[in-house]
Amino acid sequence: MNGAESLVRTLLGSGVDTCFTNPGTSEMHFVAALDHVPGMRSILTLFEGVATGAADGYYRMAGRPASTLLHLGPGLANGLANLHNAKKGGSGVVNIVGEHAPSHIALDAPLTSDIEGIAGPVSHWVKTSHAARTVGADAAQAVQAARTAPGQIATLILPSETAWTQGGAVAFAEAPPAPAMPDADALAKAAEALDGPGSLLLLGGGALTAENLETAGRIAARTGCAILSEWSNARMERGAGRVFVGRVPYPIDIAIKVLEAFDRIVLVGARAPIGFFAYPGKPAVLTRDDARIVPLAGAGDDLTATLDTLCGRLGATDTPPAHVAERNAPATPTGPADADTIAAVLGQMIPENAIVVDESITTGRAFGPATAGAAPHTWLNNCGGSIGYSLPAAVGAAVACPDRPVLALTGDGSAMYTVQAIWTMAREALNITMVIFANRSYQILRGELTNVGVGNAGPRAIDMLSLDRPAINWVDMARSMGAEASAVSTAEALSEALAAGFATPGPVLIEVEM
Amino acid sequence: MNGAESLVRTLLGSGVDTCFTNPGTSEMHFVAALDHVPGMRSILTLFEGVATGAADGYYRMAGRPASTLLHLGPGLANGLANLHNAKKGGSGVVNIVGEHAPSHIALDAPLTSDIEGIAGPVSHWVKTSHAARTVGADAAQAVQAARTAPGQIATLILPSETAWTQGGAVAFAEAPPAPAMPDADALAKAAEALDGPGSLLLLGGGALTAENLETAGRIAARTGCAILSEWSNARMERGAGRVFVGRVPYPIDIAIKVLEAFDRIVLVGARAPIGFFAYPGKPAVLTRDDARIVPLAGAGDDLTATLDTLCGRLGATDTPPAHVAERNAPATPTGPADADTIAAVLGQMIPENAIVVDESITTGRAFGPATAGAAPHTWLNNCGGSIGYSLPAAVGAAVACPDRPVLALTGDGSAMYTVQAIWTMAREALNITMVIFANRSYQILRGELTNVGVGNAGPRAIDMLSLDRPAINWVDMARSMGAEASAVSTAEALSEALAAGFATPGPVLIEVEM
Known part of the structure; x- marks a missing residue:
């Protein structure tokens, strides 16, 4: 061979x-x-x-x-x-x-x-x-x-x-090194730190499986510590009946305010919170100066065993965790599609067992709380900050899990970097519903202009952040590559389009005109 | 500041x-x-x-x-x-x-x-x-x-x-080092080598300006040497009234055959011809084993002065070069759009002073001879082989030369890598006519399968080279980003669409269904 x-x-x-x-x-x-x-x-x-x-x-x-x-x-x-x-x-x-x-x-x-x-x-x-x-x-x-x-x-x-050339020989991959466990000293320090208000269990990476969240929930119920995850999580299990975990917010002032409540922070699969960018006159480290950071386990460690051991040590193995309540049946959201009404629609519509690939940037800031009680689902964030990840990641998720619906939520700016993904979705008839938040702008950068100290951006600067000349027609874009598509501008229409998208086996794109 | x-x-x-x-x-x-x-x-x-x-x-x-x-x-x-x-x-x-x-x-x-x-x-x-x-x-x-x-x-x-941070200070760029000239010995060797049949003046880079081609034409007329350019040229001036220069062909067998005629090759701005890829059982160096290669001047040297000096040394300064004849008025090409009819249409339709950005790959193999007598124009090739260059390069060419029509010729596979260029063309209202050769395939790779020795490629291999499932609708694609568009499948319709495209100030895309 x-x-x-x-x-x-x-x-x-x-x-x-x-x-x-x-x-x-x-x-x-x-x-x-x-x-x-x-x-x-x-x-x-x-x-x-x-x-x-x-x-x-x-x-x-x-x-x-x-x-x-x-x-x-x-x-x-x-x-x-x-x-x-x-x-x-x-x-x-x-x-x-x-x-x-x-x-x-x-x-x-x-x-x-x-x-x-x-x-x-x-x-x-x-x-x-x-x-x-x-x-x-x-x-x-x-x-x-x-x-x-x-x-x-x-x-x-x-x-x-x-x-x-001939002479090829098949080989077999050896098992990688087993993930490590923290030592007793680190466990003792973590157990001691998690004690009532002011203490935080910060989770990341593999700590966010449904099973591990259950364990973290027991620890929180037992010790009174808070639980948060990093802003960006490779994969988090969420929804009704699961343990709710909020994220450290992206906007730096809000993140600092949230983290001000904690002077003991135990890291399991997470890193100590830092700003996404450096801003003049603002700290890069988001936690209090006097906060005690206890790095219990890193991303490559055995996070399940770590949480189990910590849970046992804290005597929380049988403590029932708090679960997100089953959804009530709230009124169907109506009115113009904006960040809040879209969030409400998603909270109602995310299908059970869905994989949500989230690159919604500014539009998605309100999605977390609004979708916490949705049907159980998996949520994927971009962990590297290079936009253009969501449509391709949706392809991979759909290939890995052909029986699960995939929902890709993305800003229009982000979607353009790797828009060719739509063609592969159509070719492979992947069960993906895309929602494009068409605000015709690199909206996040308008806020960042202020954050970095540019107070009075003029028209030429704003022009470099504007995607409205011409407005991209996402319906034509999707159809050009073989996906079904529609455009909506109200919450009601979004609900209908999502229902149709989930009922369609192949890819469907929904342009939300904002 | x-x-x-x-x-x-x-x-x-x-x-x-x-x-x-x-x-x-x-x-x-x-x-x-x-x-x-x-x-x-x-x-x-x-x-x-x-x-x-x-x-x-x-x-x-x-x-x-x-x-x-x-x-x-x-x-x-x-x-x-x-x-x-x-x-x-x-x-x-x-x-x-x-x-x-x-x-x-x-x-x-x-x-x-x-x-x-x-x-x-x-x-x-x-x-x-x-x-x-x-x-x-x-x-x-x-x-x-x-x-x-x-x-x-x-x-x-x-x-x-x-x-x-404040404290910025404006500076001014110094002039770069002056380009070098070959020494007398190299000039003597080059002059000696260029002598009748069997000798070749191989041009590249800055040797392909209209002025330098005129000089090369004098040398050819005086010595009887042939003139060729490299397969890929950053910029070449062409068309009626200019000195015609063929390109070393891309297909390796044809290239070897063309170069077999030469045992003395003088390089001015060009490198010795090699294959684009290595193929099993075929040479990488395309020239005869006994060919004498005279590297007179490299891409960074002063090619105008080099050619002028060489021309003077050969006593050719007053020798009239051969020019491409004015076009006759051949019959308007008709019938299905294929490589030959498209080439004939382009030969008739390229507007005077146009900039042609060529990424036509397999469809374009016949364009060279057919467009040699077109109205005077500039031709740009991709010199690095990474496809997805033409639509962006057309943007840059149109920005640099707002008064010249730009014609981008590209395969459908190539165009998809950087398709976002269409939006910038629309935003800036750039005078670009795009022609997409929609053969629904990485057509070049079908030939390359044979060249690398895969004689009997099966359906799964062919599937990896096929873009027909789904077929991209280029008209929708262009319109989604604000460009006008139409699809054609005959030479007559292509002629009409090109005429309309050149008459339109902003970007126009023409999908040629092949």
Whole structure:
């Protein structure tokens, strides 16, 4: 077998059976191997940022890495921003990047670039295969790296002659190192810190599973501590019957105010709260100067065991947690679609077991409380701050969970970066309902202008944040790539459109004119 | 003045008066400075690859660098592929990339990344400003670097506190080093080599101006040498009344056949011909083993002076060159739109003084000869091989040359990578006619499957190269972003649509169903 076939067989044997692709000439042997070797689900994207963002969403929902297939340095470069997001969110991804044969690199052909250099800033693991016979072993190492908790970015670079040369050998990925547990001293300090008002259990990453939230809820009920999560969470289980966890707010002044209540903060899978950006005259660390921060467990540690042990130590194992009440049947929201009415509609309409991919930025600031009592669902945030993550992540989530409805909530500005995702949704008939909040603006930046101390922005500055000239017609955009679409401007119409979207098997886009 | 204002003033004072932007929070002071300082034309893009590709097209047509404004590492990453193309094409670009304040980088905020690491592989010059008072001087260095022949990628990283802190000082870019001239020995060797059949003058980069082609034409007429250009040319002047120069073909077998005729090859602004990719069992160097390659002048040398000197040495200064004849009035092409009929239509329809941005890939293989006698025009190729260059480059060319019609010719696969360019075309009312060759396929890869030795590609492999499920509706796509559009499937209809497009001031898209 040639190197490409050994690669496909190694990936499959190691549990990587999904590949988000945008191939070129140097990847043709990998593409050909897809025919010889059954079992790899290959999903074509028309832009590499869709492939890498899909791999991110896939990992969050499947709990295991997908692969991407990218064309040389520029193809990898196009996928870099969503790999940045995946890295910050703790998602494991196996990137397969084609490369010229070494003799061709020496000639500095047009597509020659420093692929390892491009990969480095977003990868935990980078390797170039040097012979067909080592491709399998290298791929197994890549899978092992990608699986290392909480999930890592592994980039395997495959010179074309290693793909087409015979002598490939299948290898199997070893198990990654077991996640660590905090020591007794750290547990003692955490247990001591969680004691009534003023104490906070701050959760992140894998601490936000339904099971772990239940444990955190027991701890809170027992100790009287508060629970919060980070602003951005790779995956959080939410909804009626679950333990409610608020998020540390994004707006820096509000975040500081919320965190002022706490002088003891235990971190489980979370990092100490900091501002998203630096602002002149404002602190970067959002907690009180006198707050005692107890870093109990990091993102890569065994968070379930950590919370269980902490819970036992606090004598809370049998303490019943507070659960979000079943929803009442509030009046159906009516009137113009704005942040509040949209939030109310979502609180009513999110279907049971839905996956919500949230890139709603300013429009979504009110979604958290309004949807806390919705039917049980999963909520995904962007953890790296590079906008354009949600439509691709929705692709990956839908591929990982074909039986669950996916709801992508995104600002119009964000959606444009990786708008090509809609085509892949249509091609794969993915069960995704997209809601585009069309405020025709990089709305968040209007607030940020003030935050960074620009008090009196003039028309040319405002023009750089305005998307209203021309207004994007999202219905045409969706239809151009094969998705159904409609535009709404009221809460009632949004409710109807959402119901229709959830009832449609393939992708549906709803433009909310705001 | 703060650092951001010193930056804008330094850029303007150094002749950089155009900025293709996609800003974020860390760039708000630069955006604000646009209001305080008149003169910078700021053009918003909805994806960074549009900004960098536009800067590439701008440089080729304006002959001086534009700036880009990009948001942190991920924003730069999204612009990387078209910076790769710009670098390979010898375009000068000044990238301004925002960065967190150093105190914030230490906290590893979500958007923190290794920006210098991301910039390195595509930049000739990278620097992070460390204080407001040095921003102006750093920017002046960046402009000088970008102007260094033939044009370089300069990336200036601006931590947010250097932008908002007072103490900025305007600086002025020094002239870059003067381009070099070949020595007498190299000129003697070149002059000796160019002697009748079997000798080739291979031109690239700045050797392809109308004036330089005239000189090359004199040399050819005097010595009997052939003239060719590289396959990809940043900018070539063509059309009736000019000296015709064919390109070294892309398909490797044809290229080898064409170059077999030459055992003496003089390079002026060009590199020795190599294959775009390595193929098993085929050579990477396309010239005969016994060919004598004379590298007279490289891309950064003074190519006009080189050709003039060579011409004088060969006694050809007064030799009249062969010019392409005025077009006859051939029959209007009719019938289904295919590579040949489209080529014939273009040969008739390219308007005088048009800028043709060519990313037509497989459909365009016949365009060269068919358009050789068109009205005089400028032709731009993609020099880096990363597809998705043409719509952004058309933006930049139209901004640089508002009085010239721009014609972007692109495959459907290529156009999707940076499709957001259409919105900027509409916003700026740019005089661009786009022709999308909708063959619903990465057609070039079907041929490449065979070239790399995959003889019997199966359905799953072919599926990874097929864009027909769903077919993209380019008319809806264009309209969604504010451009006029129509679809055609015959040569007659294409002629009519082109005429209408050229008569329309703003952007028009024509989908050619093939």
